[in-house]
Amino acid sequence: MFEFFRETYYVMWGDLKFMRHNALNILVSSIMGPLLYLLAFGFGLGQGLGVEVEGLPYIAFIIPGIAALTSLSASFSAVSARLNTQRLYYRSLDEILMCPISISSIVFGKSMQGVIRGIISSSIIFAMGLAMAPEHLHFTFLYAVSIVLSCFTFSFLGVSAALLANTHQAMATFSNLIILPMTFLCGTFFSVNSLPSVFQAVLFALPLTHSSVTARASALGWDFPWASLLVLLCFCIAFFVLNVYLIKKKKV
């Protein structure tokens, strides 16, 4: 186990250096999108129009959803963009693949940049939410578990996309077809329960829906949806296994 952590650290070391070189740039770009959603939907739609959802001010309702969304956007984009560049253009992924490092460590190591960026960015969003709606939002252990699991899930998804996409255009297409619809539809800005059952079935087949409902329930003190946490864990494991398979079969 110690060897696994050591190898993971060795793999992620280069990405940590990259993050250090570009810290401000990364931070600003990671939270800019979620911040705009917060301003537009939270203040504009929520406070401006006085909208309430499930008996809560809209700002309190959407902040856990936006934190979950941030875990998706920051984790996925951080990993997919850099790893795809390292694989196709720098070809520096080859150098790691030629080293005596286990495939699991390579997958974890290349994902950690996304996990770190996801946690930092969603924490900033949630901290702002705590300041805006302190009477409704609470930082709990299950909230932390939900967000960290979400960051791992979407980082692994980012690795899969980076390993599968053979051009920048393919990566952009993946983002437009998978990530963008998830951003708006997976219960980040509204309650999935308010939709017809057929739409609910579709949305509960996507990981961000489970990330949103677990983050929201744990932050607002609602009954915790353990089934969603389990489904999120299954997505996380499935993406990890897919990445191991892609590298093991040398399909990268």
Next chain:
Amino acid sequence: MIGDPLTDIIVVNGLVKRYGNEVAIDGLDLRIKKGEMYGFLGPNGAGKTTAVRVISMLTSFSEGNVSVGGYDIIKDQKEAKKLMGVVQQHISLDKDLTVRENMMHRAMTQKIPAGERKKRIDKLVGYIGLEEYMDRTIDSLSGGWKKRAAIVCSLLHEPEVLFLDEPTVGLDIQARRLIWDLIRKLNDEGTTIFLTSHYIEEVEALCSTVGIIDKGKLIAHGSPADLCNKIGSTAVEYHGRDHKTEYKYFSSRGDANDFASTLGDEHTVLIRNTSLEDCFVELTGKKVEDD
């Protein structure tokens, strides 16, 4: 264990690599001895880079088996990887990091003990003369310095065999000669060199054994002199007024002179020793630049 680990460092048996219906490597057999400087020569698209990528475990293969240092590259991947250093044709360093960071990262992923990393980097960098470039990003270096940085990275874990895939392509003559000197020194110190190139003079200058690959098949193998003797050690190069040059090869200079005397006065004739390039063209039926 495959092959004789005492003498063979690389053993390739019946290697086949297919991409769909296309066969990139077609039943390749190789035995490369420890300490050898092996040149792998072939036209563009012959399968040289694919062979290096398969042996260095970057690409899967369809049939056959490969061992490095006696370790099967499928069953004993980690052990085989420890013995290999690879300098790819394209610079494969992280262009967002500095030269020093790239080297330190490689030292870590090669699991060099923490106390050793800086010492090994400093030693190789000093030897290769990269000191003043260490805090520059990879992209800010010229092609020759990038290649030297890549060579340092591939040598940090002191591999027993170093794969160099087209190591001097795109470099000026000074940079090329410096890299040739470095390759010779590494080989003198005991590192087995597996060099792929489409520069025939490079292989001729450096390698004791040469394999010629064409359309994924090894079509000739031996020392440069053996290969030349196969087609004839003396070449007659001649052209008439149409300036279309013809070549004939003979096993002795006497036979070559006899042939030259039969050519008319309108021919310009040169009698010389057969070169590896002659051998290559004769065996593959094409010039190295041809696709």
